[in-house]
Each structure stands twice: as structure tokens, then as C-alpha cells.
Amino acid sequence: MSVSLRFAASGAISALALLAGLPAPAVAQDSATIAAAERVRDAAMADNIALDYVTQLTTRFGPRPAGSSHETAAAEWAAGYLREHGFRNVRIQEFPLVGWERGEESAAIVGANPQRLVVAALGHSPGTPEGGIEAEVVRFTSLEDFQAVPDGSLAGKIAYVDAGQMVPMQTGAGYGPLTRIRGAGPGVAGQKGALAFIMRSAGSDEHRMPHTGTTRYVNGVVPVPAFALSAPDADQLSRLIGYGEPVRIHLSSTAHTYQTTSRNVIGDLPGRTRPEEIIVLGSHMDSWDLGTGAIDDGAGGAITIGAARAIADQGRTARTIRVILYGSEEVAQPTNTGNGGGAYLRSLSPEDLANHVFTGESDFGADRVYALQLPAGAQTGTFADAANRVLYPIGVLRSSEPETEGGADIGPIVQAGVPVFGLMQDGLRYFDLHHTADDTLDKIDPEQLNQNVAAWAGLIWLAADSDVDFRALAPGKTAP
Known part of the structure; x- marks a missing residue:
């Protein structure tokens, strides 16, 4: 029987009160809908499909760089996995890509104090000339200081930016300032005349495991070889530089790019009464090459597949639930055509896009969900009350902050107008592991993984078996 959300109006507790630890309110509501969402939530807490998926993915295929044979094989396997677990209309959407292979890399201080350094080439960085590069290092403590020196003033030198260690935060907010350096650094180095670029790796750990990550193209190329230093x-x-004497480094890399393709894997659980209305659950298939891509982002695919399957085990929802395992999330491209989210958006007609009613992305590891962010205009009201009622018992609190962006995968359809939610994960240790050789299956806590699945399953049941129009709830524009 179709059950829509028809909740009686009531005084909702403020998000600030919830965050202060006050108990969840009693809300008058459609008991059948809430009861079904609670059953889905509880079943997901005890299911092992998410762990099974990420275990098989990382064990069978290991790292899955975008456009690589490993990503291709993993996508084919994942399509079969979705079919085996009851998904319909399973298809693979292919799109062109400039791929990148790391090859071999090395770094060492040379001269009076010789010693090996542990580095990782940054994604899409070119290799060094045969025999490598040897030059004096010039250190900067911020991107701004680096940008301020005159063009050409670093000719024959290696530019080094050390902006200090990333501060761990639950939200991961400390990562952004360092990714600015990683993205812009090689381009600035080329502008200033440097032979190469190195940076303190963008992570919060203290291990000799540098964090790789993509750089930014400038006029169709990454201008100079670029490296992250553990x-x-x-x-x-x-x-050593602080002692005041010149320091020389030798850098070597055989990294190179090549033409290839990436792919999105798409599977549906068709809706019962309004199958044209689609809720997209996103994550990405590709990973960096140093680890096995367990937390970034095998876990995200595991969470969304597990949530969708938990819902299907309880019955069909009114709306269609679509799981997308996007390709090529991790890498920059010479143009804006290489991202899996962009490829998916380009495949939609205006009518198809208008029928996308809700979306969210899981791409922040596998540690517990602690907060729910709903679209602007939907943070309070009957749907928010219902979501709070279902998620509060598993430690997920309603936030007063709206979700507005999503992640890199669903970002294109969000920018095109699809309402987005966020289930916020604890990121305190995420950047200890992210983009490093330490991103492996053993870092996933099965209990926390299942709590993620339960949160997604409970929320998506409420959204998929309702007639809530999240676009209509968006606040109107202020008149001039």
C-alpha cells in the first residue's frame, strides 16, 4: 500500500537544542511510514552487504586509478554485483578521459647532508627529464608568499611550499587550504620559472606515507613535475633549510599521461507508483593508486548499495532509487569533460533532470554519521521531524545548516537544480589515510560502516516513499 508522508504540524525542537544533547521530541506522524523506516534502519544495522561489497572490490581489484584496466574491470564486476542483488536497468556509461600512470619516483637531498626523501608524484604531474632534476630548493610557508615572488625569479630552482601540518577536524575543514596549494602550486611554479614543485602532503598524519592527489591543468598541461613530501x-x-645553507634536491619521476576511458556504473530499484521520480545515491569507483581505495571511496559505494538493498528487502518505494558508482572523481582534466558526474549530467534531457528529486553522496570514509543536513527550506517541518525521529536513535542529529553542494560526483546535478542532502561523517581520522598507501580495508570498522548504511536507508525510505517536493521547499528569492 502506498503511504505518503502526512505529518501533523508540531513544535519542532531547535537544531541547537539537539546538538546540546537534549532528547528527541515526540512528533505526531504517519505511524506506518515511520515504522517502515525504522524497520529498514534496524535491518541495515545487522546486514553485511556493505562489508561484503567493499571487501570484494578492494581484494579483487586493489587500487582503481581513473581510466586504468583495474577501474574498467571493477566497473564490470560491480555491474554484475548490482544485478545479482536485484537492481534493474543496470548499465555502464563510458566517457573519454586523459589517464595518468605514476611510474617510478624518487627524491633525495644531495651534497653535504645526503639522505633519501619519501615523496609521491601528484596526479597528472609530468615526469622529469631522463636522469631527473637536481637543483637548489626555495621554501615558502604559504601559497600567497609563493605567488607574490616575481615571475621568472625561481629559474633553475625547485619551489617548495610548507604550510604546516593539517589540523584534524570532524568536518575535514582543514583540508581545503592545503588542496589549494596542491591544485595551484605546479602552475605557479611554472609561472615563476621553477624546474619542479614540492609541497608538504595534504594530510593530518605523521607517517612517512605522502598523500597524493590531483593538480590543476594550465593551458592544457600540468606545467612542471610536482610531488608531495611526507x-x-x-x-x-x-x-635543514632553516640552518641557512643552500639545500639541493634530486627528483626523478617517470609519470605520464595517456588517452583512455572511464565509466559510471548505474543501477535502479524502480519505484512502485512514481518510477519516473528518481533519487540518486552517489559515490565513486575510481581511487588513487597507492592504497586500495577502501575508505576513498569503496566504502561510499558499499554504503549506498547496502542502503538501497536494505530498502528493497522491506519492499518497493514509490519513487525510484538509483545508485551510481561514478568514474573519474579523483583526477583533473585538460577540459571539463572528464568527470563522471559531468558525464552523467550531459546524458540527461531537461525532462530527465527535472525528474531527479533528491540526491546525496557518500565520499568521506566509513566512520559514523553524526549529523543530517537537509536542503535549504527543508531543515524544519514535517519531513525533517520524521527524519529526526528515525535517525536520532542511531546517533544522527539534525543540523541547522542546510546542505547546498554535495560532492564532486553529484555536484553537477546539484548545480543544475537537484535538491541535495548530507549525512555528515566523523572525519577526525579520514585525512590520516586519504590518498595514501594506508587506505586499505583493515581501516574500516564494520560497526560504523553499518551505522552509515542504516542512516542512509532510514532517510532514503522516508524520501522515496513520500510525496515531499524538495524543490518546492527551497526558499524563494528575495525581491529586489
Whole structure:
């Protein structure tokens, strides 16, 4: 029987009160809908499909760089996995890509204090000339200081930016300032005349495991070879430079790009009464090459597949639930055509896009969900009350902050007008592991993984078996 959300109006507790730890309110509501969402939530807490998926994915295929044979094989396998678990209309959407292979890399301080350094080439960085590069290092403590030096003033030098260690935060907010350096650094180095670029890796750990990550193309190329330096090695190099004598480094890399394709894997659980209305659950298939891509982002695919399956085990919802495992999330491209989210958006007609009613993305590891952010205009009201009622018992609190962006995968359809939600995960240790050789299956806590699945399943049941129009709830524009 179709059951829509028809909740009686009531005084909702404020998000601030919830965040202060006050108990969840009693809300008059459609008991059948809430009861079904609670059953889905509880079943998901005890299911192992998410762990099964991420275990098989990372064990069978290991790292899955965008456009690589590993990503291709993983996508084919994942399509079969979706079919085996009851998804319909399963298809693979292919799109062109400039791929990148790391090859071999090395770094060392040379001269009076010779010692090896642990580095990782940054994504889409070109290789060095045969025999490598040897030059004096010039250190900067911020991107702004680096940008301020005259063009051409670093000719024959290696530019080094050490902006200090990332501060761990639950939200991961400390990552953004360092990714600015990683993205812009090689381009600035080329502008200033440097032979190469190195940076303290963008992570919160203190291990000799540098964090790789993509750089930014400038006029169709990444201008100079670029490397991330592990935190202890960054400390060592900065101390040595601090003694006031010139420091020379030798860098070598055989990294290179090539033409290839990436792919999105798409599977549906068709809606019962309004199958044209689609809720997209997003994550990405590709990963960096140093680890096995367990937390970034095998876990995200596991969470969304597990949530969809938990819902299907309880029955069909009114709306269609679509799981998309996007390709090529991790890499920059010479143009804006290489991202899986962009490829998916380009495949939609205006009518198809208008029928996308809700979306969310899981791409922040597998540690517990602690907060729910709903679209602007939907943070309070009957749907928010219902979501709070279902998610509060598993430790998920309603936030007063709206979700407005999503992630890189669903970002294109969000920018095109699809309402977005966020189930916020605890990111305190995420950047200890992210983009490193330490991103492996053993870092996933099965209990926290299942709590993620339960949160997604409970929320999506409420949205998919309702007639809530999230677009209509968006606040109107203020008159001039």
C-alpha cells in the first residue's frame, strides 16, 4: 500500500537544542511510514552487504586509478554485483578521459647532508627529464608568499611550499587550504620559472606515507613535475633549510599521461507508483593508486548499495532509487569533460533532470554519521521531524545548516537544480589515510560502516516513499 508522508504540524525542537544533547521530541506522524523506516534502519544495522561489497572490490581489484584496466574491470564486476542483488536497468556509461600512470619516483637531498626523501608524484604531474632534476630548493610557508615572488625569479630552482601540518577536524575543514596549494602550486611554479614543485602532503598524519592527489591543468598541461613530501620528510627538509645553507634536491619521476576511458556504473530499484521520480545515491569507483581505495571511496559505494538493498528487502518505494558508482572523481582534466558526474549530467534531457528529486553522496570514509543536513527550506517541518525521529536513535542529529553542494560526483546535478542532502561523517581520522598507501580495508570498522548504511536507508525510505517536493521547499528569492 502506498503511504505518503502526512505529518501533523508540531513544535519542532531547535537544531541547537539537539546538538546540546537534549532528547528527541515526540512528533505526531504517519505511524506506518515511520515504522517502515525504522524497520529498514534496524535491518541495515545487522546486514553485511556493505562489508561484503567493499571487501570484494578492494581484494579483487586493489587500487582503481581513473581510466586504468583495474577501474574498467571493477566497473564490470560491480555491474554484475548490482544485478545479482536485484537492481534493474543496470548499465555502464563510458566517457573519454586523459589517464595518468605514476611510474617510478624518487627524491633525495644531495651534497653535504645526503639522505633519501619519501615523496609521491601528484596526479597528472609530468615526469622529469631522463636522469631527473637536481637543483637548489626555495621554501615558502604559504601559497600567497609563493605567488607574490616575481615571475621568472625561481629559474633553475625547485619551489617548495610548507604550510604546516593539517589540523584534524570532524568536518575535514582543514583540508581545503592545503588542496589549494596542491591544485595551484605546479602552475605557479611554472609561472615563476621553477624546474619542479614540492609541497608538504595534504594530510593530518605523521607517517612517512605522502598523500597524493590531483593538480590543476594550465593551458592544457600540468606545467612542471610536482610531488608531495611526507610529513616527517617535510619537517626534515624545512629544518635543514632553516640552518641557512643552500639545500639541493634530486627528483626523478617517470609519470605520464595517456588517452583512455572511464565509466559510471548505474543501477535502479524502480519505484512502485512514481518510477519516473528518481533519487540518486552517489559515490565513486575510481581511487588513487597507492592504497586500495577502501575508505576513498569503496566504502561510499558499499554504503549506498547496502542502503538501497536494505530498502528493497522491506519492499518497493514509490519513487525510484538509483545508485551510481561514478568514474573519474579523483583526477583533473585538460577540459571539463572528464568527470563522471559531468558525464552523467550531459546524458540527461531537461525532462530527465527535472525528474531527479533528491540526491546525496557518500565520499568521506566509513566512520559514523553524526549529523543530517537537509536542503535549504527543508531543515524544519514535517519531513525533517520524521527524519529526526528515525535517525536520532542511531546517533544522527539534525543540523541547522542546510546542505547546498554535495560532492564532486553529484555536484553537477546539484548545480543544475537537484535538491541535495548530507549525512555528515566523523572525519577526525579520514585525512590520516586519504590518498595514501594506508587506505586499505583493515581501516574500516564494520560497526560504523553499518551505522552509515542504516542512516542512509532510514532517510532514503522516508524520501522515496513520500510525496515531499524538495524543490518546492527551497526558499524563494528575495525581491529586489
